[in-house]
Amino acid sequence: MRADDEAEFAGLVERQWRFACKVAWAVLRNRQDAEDAAQEAFLKILRARAWRGLRDERAFVARTVWRAAVEEWSSRRARLRRQADSTHDAEGLAAADRVADGSLGPEGIVVAANWEAAVHRLIDSLPEELRQPLALSAELSSREIAAAMGIAVGTVRTRLMRARQILREKMATLEEKRYARR
Amino acid sequence: MRDDEQLEEKIDAALRSYAEPGDLCEPRVALARLRARAGQERSGWSRLRFAPRKLGIWMSAAAGAFGALVLIAGLVWVFGGPAVPQIAWVPGAPRAMTGLTAPAAPGRRAELKVMERGWEGSAKTHPNQALEVRLHAGPGREVRLPKLEVFPTPQPLSPEEQALVAFAASASPELKHEVIEGQGDLSGPITIAELKIQPLDEEDSHKQLIKKEMK
Numbered sequence: 001m002r003a004d005d006e007a008e009f010a011g012l013v014e015r016q017w018r019f020a021c022k023v024a025w026a027v028l029r030n031r032q033d034a035e036d037a038a039q040e041a042f043l044k045i046l047r048a049r050a051w052r053g054l055r056d057e058r059a060f061v062a063r064t065v066w067r068a069a070v071e072e073w074s075s076r077r078a079r080l081r082r083q084a085d086s087t088h089d090a091e092g093l094a095a096a097d098r099v100a101d102g103s104l105g106p107e108g109i110v111v112a113a114n115w116e117a118a119v120h121r122l123i124d125s126l127p128e129e130l131r132q133p134l135a136l137s138a139e140l141s142s143r144e145i146a147a148a149m150g151i152a153v154g155t156v157r158t159r160l161m162r163a164r165q166i167l168r169e170k171m172a173t174l175e176e177k178r179y180a181r182r
Numbered sequence: 183m184r185d186d187e188q189l190e191e192k193i194d195a196a197l198r199s200y201a202e203p204g205d206l207c208e209p210r211v212a213l214a215r216l217r218a219r220a221g222q223e224r225s226g227w228s229r230l231r232f233a234p235r236k237l238g239i240w241m242s243a244a245a246g247a248f249g250a251l252v253l254i255a256g257l258v259w260v261f262g263g264p265a266v267p268q269i270a271w272v273p274g275a276p277r278a279m280t281g282l283t284a285p286a287a288p289g290r291r292a293e294l295k296v297m298e299r300g301w302e303g304s305a306k307t308h309p310n311q312a313l314e315v316r317l318h319a320g321p322g323r324e325v326r327l328p329k330l331e332v333f334p335t336p337q338p339l340s341p342e343e344q345a346l347v348a349f350a351a352s353a354s355p356e357l358k359h360e361v362i363e364g365q366g367d368l369s370g371p372i373t374i375a376e377l378k379i380q381p382l383d384e385e386d387s388h389k390q391l392i393k394k395e396m397k
Binding site: 010013014017018021022025026031034035038039042043046047116119120123134135136137138139164167168171172 | 189192196198200203206212
């Protein structure tokens with residue numbers, strides 16, 4: 001690789017590394033795996049010399065990292081089952097429901113005491129098709145999410161609305177339980 | 183309304199924290215790792231680049247050995263094998279035959295089995311290594327007439343047909359017409375012209391008979 005190419009690639013990594021890790025984190029929810037996926041994405045970019053002449057560097061990186069993260073997520077699915085202590089999303093959803101309705105017992109009460117952790121758990125319990133765009137929405141616009149996931153912008157907006165609606169309902173229930181205990 | 187706005191703000195805040203992976207490695211560390219990985223891949227590629235070269239050498243050697251084997255086999259077949267006798271075919275002899283082997287010494291008969299029914303044959307080798315095959319029709323062979331181009335097969339005319347041809351060639355048109363007219367109504371009754379027979383004179387007839395006997 002020529003020196004100027006290497007300098008350009010290094011600049012791309014400097015600018016987009018953290019953003020790439022956030023995109024991968026939104027999918028994988030594991031820091032080490034997110035870094036691995038981001039690294040894999042940058043390696044792909046390096047192999048293809050794809051950083052030259054990019055019109056939207058950020059969208060391109062988001063798309064590449066999202067693909068790498070989804071591949072990673074598929075290959076390491078068993079290991080990446082999230083903290084819901086479940087083997088299926090449905091079970092995770094049920095566990096989150098138990099957090100929301102306060103029937104989780106002493107352990108659930110401890111978890112529910114940590115409001116932020118409880119909300120994160122609620123987000124985790126969403127179906128993947130809703131959770132991923134919602135998680136990405138903190139960093140990306142609807143258009144960027146659509147480009148990264150390869151779906152229509154309208155679909156992204158619909159999914160975001162549905163995800164927020166579910167979150168609103170569950171958080172309202174959680175808040176009621178929380179204030180009722182005080 | 184106020185509660186809804188607060189809830190939305192809480193959701194946004196939760197999402198921001200949810201999307202925050204925490205302490206990540208520095209970009210320069212990531213870049214160093216990337217360079218190391220790329221370097222490993224390059225060395226791997228160089229190994230792979232070497233492999234086809236080695237494979238090519240092996241394939242060339244194998245092709246050379248195969249060519250040499252083919253050449254040796256060809257030379258053995260041309261120069262080292264038994265003499266192949268040349269066959270002088272008798273015209274009309276069938277080509278389908280088995281068991282034709284060149285005899286060990288010139289002048290001796292060879293084995294021959296003719297596959298076509300009704301044919302018998304013999305073969306022998308001449309001093310000049312030519313194998314002569316002689317074939318002839320055996321006793322069981324059917325002699326068939328050659329296939330004719332015209333059907334049915336032309337036959338000579340019968341005497342009646344010949345007479346009819348002669349009549350048609352020589353008779354006058356009136357006579358032909360009468361014959362045709364006469365054949366016109368075959369379904370009707372046949373009429374025979376009246377016969378007129380004169381009475382015999384016994385004395386005269388007796389005299390004439392004696393004259394004939396005298397002659």
